[in-house]
């Protein structure tokens with residue numbers, strides 16, 4: 001593995017980025033096939049690193065290491081596991097500036113957002129360090145006079161973790177933390193666009209003193225091969241996946257033969273509804289926060305903006321003014337609020353969706369075409385959007401806000417629910433009766449009410465329908481990494 005000065009010159013602690021994959025406590029710097037892949041800065045094209053392109057063989061080795069380490073890790077007291085997680089949290093916070101720089105350089109998001117993501121990721125480590133010591137069981141009155149019943153919870157075992165490029169630090173931390181807290185061990189496959197954030201976390205875990213084999217990383221471009229090994233290998237007890245719904249379905253099929261436990265954090269198509277009685281400025285603030293975070297490349301971004309007829313024009317005018325102030329550019333520069341999209345393919349997808357909307361009658365108020373510089377796409381506002389347009393059905397994953405006008409509350413709820421996805425939804429309104437009924441009627445795992453920001457470690461994050469199942473964060477998050485066992489004792 002080689003690192004370039006485009007990366008190391010930007011770091012206070014260059015040792016934070018280690019060489020290659022991380023298997024059984026050792027840095028794996030060569031691929032058995034002698035292949036490497038490049039990690040480049042999407043804003044500039046600069047090559048940041050060359051990583052050994054690991055695949056099935058390395059994955060098999062990592063699974064063996066995790067399987068060998070798991071009994072010893074589970075045998076540690078919850079406090080011992082918690083103390084190591086607290087050390088990791090401290091190291092993440094102490095190195096947050098460098099972790100943010102690594103994240104921005106490999107993914108493109110503005111540095112302040114990246115820094116926020118690092119602290120968000122660290123918050124899961126802290127949260128589950130605390131939860132580790134609260135994995136309680138039950139005692140149940142026996143069904144006969146000589147029966148004593150108790151319930152205990154035990155770690156599922158080795159967990160295969162597959163994560164996306166859009167939050168390369170926090171999405172890994174959100175899985176790693178509950179898995180390790182519960183006594184599981186982990187084999188992680190980060191997105192090949194953004195492996196450096198995961199490798200930096202492995203380095204911090206090495207510095208914290210986690211035992212060899214507890215956490216393993218297999219970076220590689222052959223995701224399907226690595227995923228197939230994780231799904232098929234009987235030593236892997238669970239797959240925890242965050243990514244697109246289509247890949248989630250592939251993994252579910254691959255895990256069926258082994259009846260593996262699964263957590264699926266999949267795609268979204270969030271409605272953002274503004275009722276006539278909404279606080280207009282708050283609604284615009286929420287729309288900006290939800291839509292343009294990570295340049296619209298998050299699973300919980302507002303994907304469809306529904307505005308009631310009475311305030312439609314006023315809302316569009318204010319949203320347009322706010323969008324015009326958003327600064328697009330290299331995320332390492334001060335004051336930038338929108339970075340580049342991750343790849344040319346991502347730009348093409350956004351162009352397709354905007355083009356389809358335009359052909360079906362949408363009016364483009366601002367933006368609507370790539371800048372022509374690398375993968376930058378400007379903030380784009382469409383009005384006159386309709387349910388027949390592809391962007392009403394598909395995840396835009398870009399800084400495009402399509403506005404749909406509606407007349408009644410019932411119509412808004414029906415439009416909002418008319419999707420196979422069910423991750424996050426948002427609405428702004430004041431009437432408490434309407435707020436209660438709409439919140440209960442929306443078919444989503446997460447509902448933001450008078451807010452566009454719902455991401456926190458204290459709450460159960462996850463979706464319904466084709467946005468997946470399982471919950472990450474909160475007191476619920478550790479349950480996904482535990483098996484329940486019931487003991488029936490005849491006395």
Ligand SMILES: NC(=O)c1ccc[n+]([C@@H]2O[C@H](COP(=O)([O-])OP(=O)(O)OC[C@H]3O[C@@H](n4cnc5c(N)ncnc54)[C@H](O)[C@@H]3O)[C@@H](O)[C@H]2O)c1
Nearest residue numbers: 163164165190191223224227243244247265266267268299
């Ligand atoms: N629900 C959530 O919490 C959440 C969070 C972030 C992103 N996402 C979703 O992720 C998607 C964007 O991320 P992405 O483009 O990286 O998604 P993706 O599904 O293309 O890739 C996600 C991960 O899966 C890997 N992968 C791809 N094909 C695979 C295969 N056949 N077998 C095993 N692994 C495979 C990728 O290398 C990557 O590491 C969007 O749909 C977004 O909504 C969801």
Ligand SMILES: O=C[C@H](O)CS(=O)(=O)O
Nearest residue numbers: 166167297298299300455
């Ligand atoms: O892309 C979706 C992630 O889950 C981001 S966040 O958890 O909402 O911050």
